[in-house]
Amino acid sequence: MGRFVVRRVLQAIPVLIGVTFLIYCLVFLLPGDPIRALMGEKQDPHLALVLRARYHLDDPLVLQYWHYISGVFRGDLGTTYTGRSISDIVAQRFPITLKLALTAFGFEAVIGILAGILSALKRGKFLDNVVFIATLFLISIPVFVLGNVLQLELGVKFKLTPVAGIEDGWPASYVLPGLVLAATSMAYIARLTRTSMIESVRSDYVRTAIAKGLPRRRVIGVHALRNSLIPVVTFLGMDLGSLMGGAIITERVFNLPGIGGQLAQSVSLREGPVVVGLVTLLILIYLVANLVVDVLYAVLDPRIRYE
Amino acid sequence: MRGAKSAKWVAIAAVVALGATACGGGGDTGNSGKGKSDGVVSVEIGQPQNTLVPSNTYETEGGQVIHALFTGLTKIDSSNKIVNDEAQSITTKDNKVWTIKLKPGYTFHNGEQVTAQSYVDAWNYGADQTNAQQTNALFSHIQGYSDLNPGAKKTVKVHTMSGLKAVSADTLQVTLTNPFSAFPTQLSFTGFVPLPKAFFKDPKGFGKKPIGNGPYEAKTSFVDNEGISLTKYAKFPEASQYKVKGINFKVYSNQDTAYKDLVAGNLDVLPVIPTSGLATYKKDLPGHNIDVPEGAVGFIGFPLKYNKAFANPKIRQAISMSIDRNIISSKVFLGARTPADDYVSPLIDGYRKGACGESCTYNPTKAKQLFKEAGGLPGNSLEIGYNADGDHKVWVEAVANQIQKALGVKVTAKPFEQFQSILNDLGAKKYQGAFRMGWQMDYPNMEDFLRPIFSKDAINNGSNYAGYTNPQFEKLLTEGDQGATAADAIKKYQAADDVLLKDLPYIPVYFYRLNTGFSNKISSMNLIAHQIDWTSVKLG
Numbered sequence: 110m111g112r113f114v115v116r117r118v119l120q121a122i123p124v125l126i127g128v129t130f131l132i133y134c135l136v137f138l139l140p141g142d143p144i145r146a147l148m149g150e151k152q153d154p155h156l157a158l159v160l161r162a163r164y165h166l167d168d169p170l171v172l173q174y175w176h177y178i179s180g181v182f183r184g185d186l187g188t189t190y191t192g193r194s195i196s197d198i199v200a201q202r203f204p205i206t207l208k209l210a211l212t213a214f215g216f217e218a219v220i221g222i223l224a225g226i227l228s229a230l231k232r233g234k235f236l237d238n239v240v241f242i243a244t245l246f247l248i249s250i251p252v253f254v255l256g257n258v259l260q261l262e263l264g265v266k267f268k269l270t271p272v273a274g275i276e277d278g279w280p281a282s283y284v285l286p287g288l289v290l291a292a293t294s295m296a297y298i299a300r301l302t303r304t305s306m307i308e309s310v311r312s313d314y315v316r317t318a319i320a321k322g323l324p325r326r327r328v329i330g331v332h333a334l335r336n337s338l339i340p341v342v343t344f345l346g347m348d349l350g351s352l353m354g355g356a357i358i359t360e361r362v363f364n365l366p367g368i369g370g371q372l373a374q375s376v377s378l379r380e381g382p383v384v385v386g387l388v389t390l391l392i393l394i395y396l397v398a399n400l401v402v403d404v405l406y407a408v409l410d411p412r413i414r415y416e
Numbered sequence: 417m418r419g420a421k422s423a424k425w426v427a428i429a430a431v432v433a434l435g436a437t438a439c440g441g442g443g444d445t446g447n448s449g450k451g452k453s454d455g456v457v458s459v460e461i462g463q464p465q466n467t468l469v470p471s472n473t474y475e476t477e478g479g480q481v482i483h484a485l486f487t488g489l490t491k492i493d494s495s496n497k498i499v500n501d502e503a504q505s506i507t508t509k510d511n512k513v514w515t516i517k518l519k520p521g522y523t524f525h526n527g528e529q530v531t532a533q534s535y536v537d538a539w540n541y542g543a544d545q546t547n548a549q550q551t552n553a554l555f556s557h558i559q560g561y562s563d564l565n566p567g568a569k570k571t572v573k574v575h576t577m578s579g580l581k582a583v584s585a586d587t588l589q590v591t592l593t594n595p596f597s598a599f600p601t602q603l604s605f606t607g608f609v610p611l612p613k614a615f616f617k618d619p620k621g622f623g624k625k626p627i628g629n630g631p632y633e634a635k636t637s638f639v640d641n642e643g644i645s646l647t648k649y650a651k652f653p654e655a656s657q658y659k660v661k662g663i664n665f666k667v668y669s670n671q672d673t674a675y676k677d678l679v680a681g682n683l684d685v686l687p688v689i690p691t692s693g694l695a696t697y698k699k700d701l702p703g704h705n706i707d708v709p710e711g712a713v714g715f716i717g718f719p720l721k722y723n724k725a726f727a728n729p730k731i732r733q734a735i736s737m738s739i740d741r742n743i744i745s746s747k748v749f750l751g752a753r754t755p756a757d758d759y760v761s762p763l764i765d766g767y768r769k770g771a772c773g774e775s776c777t778y779n780p781t782k783a784k785q786l787f788k789e790a791g792g793l794p795g796n797s798l799e800i801g802y803n804a805d806g807d808h809k810v811w812v813e814a815v816a817n818q819i820q821k822a823l824g825v826k827v828t829a830k831p832f833e834q835f836q837s838i839l840n841d842l843g844a845k846k847y848q849g850a851f852r853m854g855w856q857m858d859y860p861n862m863e864d865f866l867r868p869i870f871s872k873d874a875i876n877n878g879s880n881y882a883g884y885t886n887p888q889f890e891k892l893l894t895e896g897d898q899g900a901t902a903a904d905a906i907k908k909y910q911a912a913d914d915v916l917l918k919d920l921p922y923i924p925v926y927f928y929r930l931n932t933g934f935s936n937k938i939s940s941m942n943l944i945a946h947q948i949d950w951t952s953v954k955l956g
Contacts, residue, residue, distance in 0.1 A: 142836060145836035158567070191467075273673045274677070274682075
């Protein structure tokens with residue numbers, strides 16, 4: 110196991126370097142000019158030239174990348190074209206995204222898996238149908254509709270949750286956005302767990318376990334559940350990555366200044382260094398999440414060995 | 417927030433543990449829709465583009481904060497006239513050499529006296545290309561500006577403008593390159609405020625927690641995407657006129673969200689109601705809304721400098737006359753715009769109602785006739801470009817339909833990703849069609865609606881994207897600059913305006929209106945030139 114982890118970490122290094130260069134190229138290739146984007150509708154061509162020179166924007170791509178990456182190795186992530194330090198941006202926005210993503214992750218893991226197990230055990234019964242309709246409902250409603258409706262009802266009308274912002278801190282400010290962000294995945298997880306669970310409940314080893322007289326709780330909780338969790342864990346692991354970077358809509362609706370919103374803004378402003386910095390961070394998270402998933406496979410199913 | 421209360425203590429612990437910086441003090445004032453006694457109001461802003469340095473703030477969001485923190489030499493009063501603010505007197509004989517005497521008693525929030533030198537240093541910093549300040553071009557009237565701006569990749573050798581002199585501690589002498597009668601008006605812009613010595617030691621730190629000379633001082637540092645809290649500066653000479661004890665500027669990335677927060681009572685002032693709220697805001701906020709004209713105009717422009725198809729003014733007149741501005745204003749914008757009948761906003765001294773006359777009046781028959789006389793457009797088609805990232809799709813499409821109906825040409829509304837994509841294509845002479853364009857004033861003077869958009873100089877350092885030039889217009893503009901009195905200047909500027917109205921380089925379509933909402937905590941308030949007039953804010 111140890112060697113497996115080390116190998117995976119080493120593999121991550123070329124992936125990271127390649128990806129930073131690729132993203133940098135992509136942002137560079139986007140049409141449009143960051144300095145013009147900066148000035149909006151009131152352009153000052155003289156000032157634009159001064160700023161272009163300052164941020165090396167007239168240099169060829171390779172040179173620009175070199176300026177950037179050599180800074181990164183010196184521990185300097187660079188600045189935006191308005192002079193804000195990118196490290197500051199990350200330090201400020203990352204905790205917010207992390208709180209939001211983990212809240213959502215908690216919701217989808219707990220509620221999703223529980224709903225899935227219950228509906229598998231009560232297959233065809235009333236509860237199963239409730240879960241089926243609820244998940245159908247969640248999957249078919251777009252996130253921004255759900256977000257806005259819940260915000261208007263719970264926030265503006267009944268004042269149960271804050272309307273927006275992070276002033277009330279965790280958990281008050283994050284419960285509703287977390288729930289909204291988790292909604293779709295929660296539904297998928299419930300269904301995935303249900304299918305997988307039904308399959309394991311029918312399998313031979315469960316029948317054997319029941320036959321040798323194990324209590325039902327142990328049969329379901331350990332024998333069946335553990336085996337049926339493998340696809341669910343895969344899904345959860347992948348989802349953590351997208352919860353981090355893909356919360357743009359939720360962040361906007363609830364005015365949470367997280368990574369997603371910054372990323373969207375920086376792409377539209379052509380701020381290469383910011384995009385690269387944030388995407389690299391997201392990739393790191395993704396790689397770590399994947400590694401954890403792989404390790405969890407072995408924990409869940411002792412037959413899986415990595416040596 | 418009642419339901420959240422029990423969770424709050426946990427929340428605080430979690431926040432501390434995670435080391436996240438909550439907007440200082442914002443937590444308690446933001447929620448207290450009913451707490452009238454504290455005298456603190458919260459105001460929505462967007463994330464300012466740059467750190468809060470006055471000369472680097474050329475947008476309304478940061479401008480709102482700077483306006484509360486700083487005081488300049490002149491200001492705009494409630495009737496949109498320029499009056500002296502920190503200046504005791506501003507005198508000139510020839511509109512070229514200006515002598516400005518300062519009122520005594522003004523100090524920066526760190527106690528430093530505001531002197532003539534504070535202004536000299538601030539303006540030299542703003543004009544110096546080394547510092548690449550956004551408002552750089554605003555200083556271009558001052559003598560010696562060009563020495564500080566030799567061009568990109570050249571080193572600046574002199575860092576002070578020869579036209580700026582602090583004659584004594586309270587007297588400032590400014591020499592301009594050419595006479596410019598609108599200079600005192602220009603001084604009301606937040607780019608022209610003074611800076612304390614502390615700024616030059618640490619511009620970066622200053623940008624996070626500015627030390628101003630205005631009615632409010634920074635209580636906290638600015639936290640990106642969250643905001644800043646200000647508190648009343650007791651030593652401000654006119655402090656008694658300000659009833660509001662503190663201001664929390666809260667950053668929203670989405671104005672729809674801010675609107676919901678306003679209706680829910682978590683926010684006190686939303687300076688600009690988003691489009692989604694325009695239909696309902698007067699009902700949602702009865703007696704707590706403002707609907708006044710703003711110093712901004714919406715146009716349709718043409719690439720005059722390289723597309724000869726638009727060269728004939730009759731073509732532009734025909735297009736202009738096929739637009740039904742009343743429909744656009746009332747139906748598309750739900751009254752948030754009014755039909756434009758001049759190049760100058762109705763706010764401004766010198767605006768003439770109906771100046772555009774026939775050219776801006778809907779008359780499809782005459783339009784078609786003019787269009788035919790002028791020989792029509794090549795391919796019998798017209799494109800109107802707009803930036804899809806703003807709220808422009810609907811009205812540009814409506815205008816396109818109207819023109820198509822009136823002139824019988826195929827008109828398409830062409831989306832560009834961003835406004836600067838249009839500019840890029842115009843710069844590269846790639847785009848042949850018409851395009852939307854808007855102008856928001858920097859200072860309330862006719863000159864600001866003419867020179868930055870239509871003068872020859874503005875091709876290089878302004879917003880003359882059409883590449884329009886007319887020597888007669890330039891001449892009248894210069895004469896306006898030299899006008900002995902304000903009335904003389906206006907007369908000349910109006911004559912320059914007439915040249916434009918005849919030429920129609922751009923088609924004025926609508927004037928913006930400012931739609932503002934405020935909470936029950938405030939009983940009345942005003943905005944001047946899209947900034948909150950803090951002396952007018954009365955708490956209820």
